[in-house]
Amino acid sequence: MENSKRTGSDHSILVIIPAFNEQASIGQVIDEIHVNLPQASIVVVNDGSKDKTAEVAGRKGVFVLSHLRNLGIGSAVQTGLMFARRKGYEIAIQVDGDGQHYPGDLKTLVTPVLEGEADLVIGSRFRGAGVFFSTLPRRIGIFFFSCLLYVLTGQWISDPTSGFRAMNRSLIDRFADRYPMDYPEPEVLMSVCRFGHRMKEVPVSMKPRTTGVSSISFFRAVYYMLKVTYAIIMESVRERELQST
Amino acid sequence: MTEIYFHIFEALATVLLFGLVSQLVHQEVLRDKYGLGWTVVTALFLFRVIYYPSETGSFSGIFLFWRHEVILFTVTFVAIVAGTFLTVVLTRYSKDRRESIQELALLRFEMNSMLEPSPAVKPIEQESVSRNTV
Numbered sequence: 001m002e003n004s005k006r007t008g009s010d011h012s013i014l015v016i017i018p019a020f021n022e023q024a025s026i027g028q029v030i031d032e033i034h035v036n037l038p039q040a041s042i043v044v045v046n047d048g049s050k051d052k053t054a055e056v057a058g059r060k061g062v063f064v065l066s067h068l069r070n071l072g073i074g075s076a077v078q079t080g081l082m083f084a085r086r087k088g089y090e091i092a093i094q095v096d097g098d099g100q101h102y103p104g105d106l107k108t109l110v111t112p113v114l115e116g117e118a119d120l121v122i123g124s125r126f127r128g129a130g131v132f133f134s135t136l137p138r139r140i141g142i143f144f145f146s147c148l149l150y151v152l153t154g155q156w157i158s159d160p161t162s163g164f165r166a167m168n169r170s171l172i173d174r175f176a177d178r179y180p181m182d183y184p185e186p187e188v189l190m191s192v193c194r195f196g197h198r199m200k201e202v203p204v205s206m207k208p209r210t211t212g213v214s215s216i217s218f219f220r221a222v223y224y225m226l227k228v229t230y231a232i233i234m235e236s237v238r239e240r241e242l243q244s245t
Numbered sequence: 246m247t248e249i250y251f252h253i254f255e256a257l258a259t260v261l262l263f264g265l266v267s268q269l270v271h272q273e274v275l276r277d278k279y280g281l282g283w284t285v286v287t288a289l290f291l292f293r294v295i296y297y298p299s300e301t302g303s304f305s306g307i308f309l310f311w312r313h314e315v316i317l318f319t320v321t322f323v324a325i326v327a328g329t330f331l332t333v334v335l336t337r338y339s340k341d342r343r344e345s346i347q348e349l350a351l352l353r354f355e356m357n358s359m360l361e362p363s364p365a366v367k368p369i370e371q372e373s374v375s376r377n378t379v
C-alpha cells in the first residue's frame with residue numbers, strides 16, 4: 001500500500017474472496033475473517049452473481065469488485081490479484097466465499113509468508129487432524145494430481161486442489177499478469193514450481209458446505225480431470241521453453 | 246470381438262493424439278477456459294474425417310485417403326486450417342472480452358471510490374501489519 005510505504009510498515013495483507021452466488025454465506029465469511037485477521041483488508045470479487053452477493057459484501061464495508069458476467073474462479077482470483085498489485089499489497093490470501101475454509105487457520109496460513117519461509121503457502125486438508133468432508137472419487141482425483149505434480153516437479157503436494165492459499169508480492173505480480181482460467185489450483189502449483197518459487201503446505205481444517213451446491217458435477221469432474229491433466233503437462237513444457245530462452 | 250477392442254483403442258488413441266496437438270496450440274496461443282472444449286470438438290471432427298473412410302482402421306485411413314481420395318484430403322486440410330483459425334479467433338475474442346470485464350471491474354471500483362470514499366479504506370495503522378501482530 002502507498003500508506004504502508006509511507007509509514008515504513010513491513011507488510012500489508014489483502015484477503016481475496018472470489019464469490020459467485022454466495023449471498024447466504026459471504027457475510028459470515030467476511031465477519032470471521034475480520035475476527036481472525038483484523039489487520040487484513042478484504043476484497044470480494046463478485047463474479048457475475050445473480051443474487052445479492054455484492055450488496056451483502058458491500059454492507060460489510062469491504063472492497064467489492066464486480067464482473068459484469070461470470071468468468072470463472074481463475075478470472076475472479078486474477079482480478080483480485082490485479083487489485084492487490086495496483087494497491088501495493090505485499091501478501092494476498094485466497095479464501096473461498098462458500099464458508100468452507102476455516103478462518104481460524106488464516107494466521108497459520110500467512111505466517112510462513114510473513115516470515116519469508118515460502119512464496120506460496122497452501123492450506124492442506126490432508127495434513128491436519130481435522131476431518132475432510134469429501135467423496136472417494138474426489139480424493140482419488142486429488143491423489144492423482146499430487147502424483148502427477150510429483151512426477152513433473154519432484155515436490156509432493158498433498159492437497160493440490162486446495163483454494164486456501166497465501167502468496168507474497170513476487171507471486172502477486174506474476175499471477176496478476178497471467179493466471180490459469182479453468183480449475184486453476186493445480187496448474188498454478190506447476191507454474192510456481194517451474195519458476196523456482198518456494199512452496200509450503202500447512203495443515204488446515206475445512207467445514208462442510210452449508211449453503212449452495214458444489215460446482216463439480218460428474219461430467220464436470222470428468223472435464224476437470226482431462227483439462228487439468230492436459231494443462232499441467234503443457235504448463236511444464238511451457239516453462240521449460242521459457243527457462244531455456 | 247478382439248477386433249472391436251482394437252478399433253476402440255485405435256479410436257481413443259487417435260482422438261488423444263489430435264487432442265494433444267490441438268491442446269498445444271490452445272495452451273500456447275489461447276490459454277482460455279474454452280480451450281479443452283474446442284480441443285475435443287476439433288479432435289472429434291478430425292477423427293471423424295480421417296477415420297470414416299477407412300474400413301480397416303483410422304491410421305490406415307490416413308494413408309488411404311491421400312492415395313484415393315484427393316477431395317477428402319483437401320477437405321481435411323481445409324478443415325484443419327479453418328478449425329485452427331476459427332479457434333484462435335474465437336478464443337482471442339473470448340480472452341479480450343474477459344480482460345475487458347476485469348479492467349472494467351477495477352475501473353468501476355476506482356470511479357466509485359472517487360465519488361464516494363469506501364468505508365473499507367482503513368486507517369494506516371490498521372492497514373499495515375508487522376510480523377509481531379500475526
